Amino acid sequence: MLEKLERELMLLSRHQVLARRERDPERLERSAYLLLSRIDTQGPMSIGQLAEAFGLDTSTVNRQTAALLRCGLAERVADPDGGMARKLCITAEGGRRLAEDREVNRSCLARVVADWSPEQVKELEDVLIRLNRSAEALEGRYWPRTEEDDTRAAGHPSVPHESPTPAPQTPATPAP
CATH class of the missing domain: 1.10.10 (Arc Repressor Mutant, subunit A)
Known part of the structure; x- marks a missing residue:
């Protein structure tokens, strides 16, 4: 019964991967897009919160967020709620790149x-x-x-x- 659903979901993810390969090199990596999208929706988050949100090991998220920091897409800030852990928030450049990627994604969807x-x-x-x-x-x-x-x-x-x-x-x- 779930055979067709599984196949169609696999094909859907395949199409997304192929679209990313052919894209402009300025487009965000998949992990950067997902992390920035989550921070954009929820607000500043610690590495621990991001790891929990994605169900990933903290060291994995640490590597991925380090890449965001190196590229200037995110920055560390004091916890807006007064907690001890530093949190990541999106920089103006990160927000600009995320908005551009979303627009490209929506444009592609509009064609589909x-x-x-x-x-x-x-x-x-x-x-x-x-x-x-x-x-x-x-x-x-x-x-x-x-x-x-x-x-x-x-x-x-x-x-x-x-x-x-x-x-x-x-x-x-x-x-x-």
Whole structure:
């Protein structure tokens, strides 16, 4: 029963990878895009918080965030909430590059769904939101969404931004 779904999700991820290979060298690496997107949505985060959010080993996230710092895409700041750990926030350059990448991604998506009706695009969005939220619930790690109020109004259940109990640590992987 899940054969077609698994195949289509594999193909979807394949298309994203191929699009990134052919892109402008100024485009962000996948891990940089994901880390900056999370910080952009949630606000300044420590390496530990990022590691927990992605279910990665702290050393993996430390290497990835070091690359962001070297490229000037993020900077360390004092915890805005007064905590002891330094947090990472996006620099103006990081924000500019993230916005550019998002625009390129949206432009590519617009070409893919150019002959779809607005209702079909909305239906795909709703199904993907449901799929992602189900996966997040199983992992116990939720991706904060800026559209929480809109999705609640559309009948999607509200989900917490943080897991009530920490998810088990997984071994390090190459990218979030």
